[in-house]
Amino acid sequence: MATASVPESELSTGLLLFLPYRALESRVFAVLASAGFDDFTPAQARVLQRVGPDGTRLTELAGQAQITKQTAGFLVDQLEKAGYVTREPDPSDRRARLVCLAERARAAQPVAARVVAEVEAEWEAHLGKRRMAQLRQSLTLLREITDPYA
Amino acid sequence: MATASVPESELSTGLLLFLPYRALESRVFAVLASAGFDDFTPAQARVLQRVGPDGTRLTELAGQAQITKQTAGFLVDQLEKAGYVTREPDPSDRRARLVCLAERARAAQPVAARVVAEVEAEWEAHLGKRRMAQLRQSLTLLREITDPYA
DNA sequence: TGACTTTGATAAGAGACTCTGACTAATTTG
DNA sequence: CAAATTAGTCAGAGTCTCTTATCAAAGTCA
Numbered sequence: 001m002a003t004a005s006v007p008e009s010e011l012s013t014g015l016l017l018f019l020p021y022r023a024l025e026s027r028v029f030a031v032l033a034s035a036g037f038d039d040f041t042p043a044q045a046r047v048l049q050r051v052g053p054d055g056t057r058l059t060e061l062a063g064q065a066q067i068t069k070q071t072a073g074f075l076v077d078q079l080e081k082a083g084y085v086t087r088e089p090d091p092s093d094r095r096a097r098l099v100c101l102a103e104r105a106r107a108a109q110p111v112a113a114r115v116v117a118e119v120e121a122e123w124e125a126h127l128g129k130r131r132m133a134q135l136r137q138s139l140t141l142l143r144e145i146t147d148p149y150a
Numbered sequence: 151m152a153t154a155s156v157p158e159s160e161l162s163t164g165l166l167l168f169l170p171y172r173a174l175e176s177r178v179f180a181v182l183a184s185a186g187f188d189d190f191t192p193a194q195a196r197v198l199q200r201v202g203p204d205g206t207r208l209t210e211l212a213g214q215a216q217i218t219k220q221t222a223g224f225l226v227d228q229l230e231k232a233g234y235v236t237r238e239p240d241p242s243d244r245r246a247r248l249v250c251l252a253e254r255a256r257a258a259q260p261v262a263a264r265v266v267a268e269v270e271a272e273w274e275a276h277l278g279k280r281r282m283a284q285l286r287q288s289l290t291l292l293r294e295i296t297d298p299y300a
Numbered sequence: 301t302g303a304c305t306t307t308g309a310t311a312a313g314a315g316a317c318t319c320t321g322a323c324t325a326a327t328t329t330g
Numbered sequence: 331c332a333a334a335t336t337a338g339t340c341a342g343a344g345t346c347t348c349t350t351a352t353c354a355a356a357g358t359c360a
Contacts, residue, residue: 011267013273014174015199016289021167022216023296028164043317049165059337064171067339071318078316095326095337116162123163126295127288135288139280141168145276146173193346209308221347224309227347245308245355 024119031115037108039082047075048084055088055098064149174269187258189232197225198234205248214299225293
């Protein structure tokens with residue numbers, strides 16, 4: 001039996017996905033902190049990221065972030081105290097409340113968006129336009145079978 | 151100026167990377183648990199994953215996982231109690247100790263490897279052989295600029 | 301060599317995150 | 331309407347992570 005040549009990378013696709021994800025998140029977090037948005041934690045940010053423009057229910061946030069309702073509630077409490085979100089009654093269901101973006105979150109958003117664009121530009125410069133586009137396309141396809149909320 | 155069409159996906163590349171990563175990790179974790187390897191946590195697993203075949207120093211594990219040495223030590227303590235790793239003196243530096251894989255970790259490895267292979271096969275079936283290969287290639291390239299330990 | 305700095309690791313304590321279980325209130329269903 | 335489901339909260343415990351401080355071994359350099 002012929003000896004197979006060792007592939008250029010022995011890392012699992014999982015770790016290969018994780019490394020750039022973590023790099024991006026760290027960059028965004030660092031820039032936000034130095035821009036004065038240093039009063040929230042990564043866990044809070046991951047929930048905040050999921051709040052839609054018209055508000056999102058706690059259960060929905062918990063589902064998307066794959067944490068329990070209790071944990072989501074705990075994190076939203078803190079985001080609320082720090083002025084990033086408000087809780088409004090949901091007109092369509094009196095049991096529910098909508099978590100809505102507050103002023104401070106709307107101020108942070110463009111800062112975060114700028115960093116994401118910057119990092120993505122660096123990636124595109126390294127990979128080339130073609131490969132970057134293919135990467136996003138493949139990841140979008142992959143989302144169909146890996147994101148329960150796609 | 152012509153109005154640009156809305157891209158097919160509005161998700162940031164970061165979230166697109168995260169979703170399949172999380173899906174893979176969850177699958178592996180679930181299968182390991184149902185195979186009897188249910189006595190470690192995700193945080194412990196992320197450290198265990200980094201232990202090399204010849205042992206790895208605590209500081210190295212902490213660096214790769216991007217956690218503090220103290221946190222890494224805390225997690226290794228628990229992995230040691232559960233029988234997944236041992237700590238051996240490092241012959242080349244009497245300050246250091248090598249975290250080494252123990253019997254239980256060697257037993258879990260093939261189970262984990264099988265699930266990873268299974269999930270990657272599903273992804274390849276969805277994307278096609280060509281796109282899957284391109285995806286891994288692009289991610290490997292991206293690692294050059296996003297992994298400080300590449 | 302001997303003082304100084306760096307590096308590997310640990311200890312103590314506090315804060316943050318997350319879970320399970322139990323509960324209330326509103327809605328949906330049969 | 332009664333039963334089951336769904337949205338959310340409360341209480342408590344366990345886990346994870348950090349900061350600060352300390353010790354011991356190794357490296358640096360005058």
